[in-house]
Amino acid sequence: MFRQDLLAGKKILVTGGGTGLGKSIGRRYLELGAHLVICGRRLAVLDATADEFRAELPGARIDTLTCDVRDAEQVEAMMERLWQTGPLDVLVNNAAANFIARTEKLSARAVDAVLNIVLHGSFYCAIAAGRRWIEAGRPGNVISTVSAPVITGQAFTAPSAAAKAGVLAMTRSLAVEWGPKGIRLNCVAPGLFPTPGAWEQLFPPGSQVEAQERGVPLRRLGEHRELCDLYAYLAADGSGYMTGDLIVMDGGRWMQGAGGPTFRAMQDWNDAQWDAMRKK
Numbered sequence: 431m432f433r434q435d436l437l438a439g440k441k442i443l444v445t446g447g448g449t450g451l452g453k454s455i456g457r458r459y460l461e462l463g464a465h466l467v468i469c470g471r472r473l474a475v476l477d478a479t480a481d482e483f484r485a486e487l488p489g490a491r492i493d494t495l496t497c498d499v500r501d502a503e504q505v506e507a508m509m510e511r512l513w514q515t516g517p518l519d520v521l522v523n524n525a526a527a528n529f530i531a532r533t534e535k536l537s538a539r540a541v542d543a544v545l546n547i548v549l550h551g552s553f554y555c556a557i558a559a560g561r562r563w564i565e566a567g568r569p570g571n572v573i574s575t576v577s578a579p580v581i582t583g584q585a586f587t588a589p590s591a592a593a594k595a596g597v598l599a600m601t602r603s604l605a606v607e608w609g610p611k612g613i614r615l616n617c618v619a620p621g622l623f624p625t626p627g628a629w630e631q632l633f634p635p636g637s638q639v640e641a642q643e644r645g646v647p648l649r650r651l652g653e654h655r656e657l658c659d660l661y662a663y664l665a666a667d668g669s670g671y672m673t674g675d676l677i678v679m680d681g682g683r684w685m686q687g688a689g690g691p692t693f694r695a696m697q698d699w700n701d702a703q704w705d706a707m708r709k710k
């Protein structure tokens with residue numbers, strides 16, 4: 431889809447880049463010539479991913495940095511180290527946490543566990559990068575991973591929905607505040623893109639009442655490559671006029687809600703069922 435050197439010369443940080451979607455996005459950035467930096471809390475996970483990438487893509491430039499994004503001091507220290515080898519061009523706020531629970535049963539620590547990673551972590555990273563871009567008079571680019579519940583809300587995952595909605599509000603606020611300085615920010619809301627992390631937390635064995643594809647108008651799950659190409663586009667200069675946007679890539683899943691189960695069932699009606707309905 432893209433020229434192989436689309437991202438050559440760009441240094442890109444993917445938070446939570448050692449696993450799941452962050453790992454897939456990082457791999458795509460490397461394929462397209464970027465200098466990739468990944469961070470997360472577990473160095474062994476980051477190093478294993480980096481080793482895998484180096485074996486797959488000889489010559490790939492990849493650095494690993496441990497950082498708990500909940501801690502503003504660790505974020506500052508990470509950015510300082512990262513900048514020592516040259517400025518960052520793109521920040522991808524991907525690190526997140528989520529779990530299913532009845533909201534009235536959540537402890538304060540449980541609420542904070544999600545809000546601190548998703549909302550505070552994304553804020554700390556955006557400010558630490560943004561301040562450096564502004565001081566240096568450089569353009570910047572922030573891509574934040576949110577989810578469709580920023581539009582709809584989502585029962586039993588209220589802290590994640592609220593935190594991601596906060597990240598969208600941050601994105602739109604800073605798109606205006608920092609736009610004149612050449613810094614742009616956008617959000618991506620992926621639908622169902624299987625990863626061990628998300629599936630362990632959100633779809634435990636036995637919890638499914640129907641095949642997950644049934645809830646998606648396009649009747650399939652997302653492929654990582656499809657999502658990664660969107661992140662590649664957003665990281666590239668060719669998307670330079672996009673800012674403050676929310677791009678949902680979910681096969682139409684989030685729009686199912688308004689029709690309810692009856693209209694959803696109609697997606698699978700045959701001609702006889704439509705004829706019977708007309709004759710009534």
Ligand SMILES: CCCCC/C=C/C(=O)SCCNC(=O)CCNC(=O)[C@H](O)C(C)(C)COP(=O)(O)OP(=O)(O)OC[C@H]1O[C@@H](n2cnc3c(N)ncnc32)[C@H](O)[C@@H]1OP(=O)(O)O
Pocket residue numbers: 526527528529530531536537538539540541543544576577578579590620621622627628631
């Ligand atoms: C298509 C649908 C849209 C989906 C959108 C979003 C998807 C995702 O974000 S998927 C990403 C999934 N990946 C992860 O969650 C990985 C990171 N997760 C974690 O690190 C843990 O799961 C964490 C969130 C619990 C944080 O770990 P840690 O900081 O080590 O926290 P503790 O284990 O000490 O727990 C803190 C606090 O939270 C309570 N708690 C933990 N799990 C649950 C639960 N399932 N239900 C209720 N409460 C939970 C835990 O008990 C602690 O509270 P206190 O007991 O009061 O101390």
Ligand SMILES: NC(=O)C1=CN([C@@H]2O[C@H](COP(=O)(O)OP(=O)(O)OC[C@H]3O[C@@H](n4cnc5c(N)ncnc54)[C@H](OP(=O)(O)O)[C@@H]3O)[C@@H](O)[C@H]2O)C=CC1
Pocket residue numbers: 445446447448449450451452469470471472475497498499500523524525526527528547551575576577578619620621622623624625626627628
């Ligand atoms: N998979 C899907 O279908 C969907 C995913 N998303 C979003 O996509 C993103 C990736 O999720 P996914 O790949 O599925 O799940 P993962 O669990 O694989 O990814 C979460 C990543 O965040 C890192 N992380 C968690 N807490 C911290 C922290 N405090 N500091 C630094 N890093 C941290 C984890 O690494 P470590 O534990 O080592 O710190 C891990 O690499 C998330 O933003 C998620 O909300 C949104 C909608 C759907």
